[in-house]
Amino acid sequence: MYTQIYILRFPKDTSDQPFVYKLVKEYDLEFNILKADILLQREGVMILELTGGSKSSVKAGLDFLRGLGVKIERLAARIRRDDEQCYQCGACTGVCPVGALFIKRPEMRVEFDAEKCTGCSLCVPICPVRAMEVSLDRDSVLPEETEV
Template sequence: MYSRMLVLQFPKTEVEKPIVCFLATDFDLTFNILKATILPRQEGVMVMELSGAKKDFNRGIRYLKDRGVHIQPVGQDINRNKNKCTHCGACTAVCPTGALSIKRPEMSVIFNHNKCSVCGLCVPACPPRAMEISIVGNPIVK
């Protein structure tokens, strides 16, 4: 499975067409729309995660480009809001890379940003929602 976060910019001539739906039906891709601004007769912008077999993914990207859609990869980051963190340790149980750990004997949560793979498992696991996924510097999931 191949997966990428993308920003799609739709020309105003294409915003009223179900282009994204065709990614699922014609190219066997799955998508998760994270944010979209699509208005009639105006340029549209959508942030989405697109997933599927690499061959299908590449075919889907070619289809979008052929329709005049401008595509940019998205930078993604995980941050811990120190003011919200209660140091409960729930995030450490789901972190596959050890980026989140408990410092003993203080029992405080330590976040090693360099070890983080940005898998996002810590976000729903965090009861006070101190873990945040940011895309291009803007928090989108809290």
């Protein structure tokens, strides 16, 4: 699964399009609207959490939105580990794409390197005790050209 949070800015002539329906039906994405300010025939802004089976499926949905003229920014997520909850099972190390969660040898301890973490959130659902916590970093908006 791949989840990211986006800020979508709609031009006024797209505000009446059934884009959420299409994201679900045609791109097989799940969504969670965190905030929306959209009125007919006015520019609108929506903060949307999008989840797809893979990064490429989310990218396809975003490309569809861009085709409608929607401006897209990614809202960075801040990840922290609750060390009290973590029981060192190692499950998260297999999904982290950048090696921010790794097994330190010879101690065989699961370490979290917050500096390497990109905020992709892949480790959040896989942790059996929800030790990886995600919060929105509202001061950190990544521009449209940033990789999804």
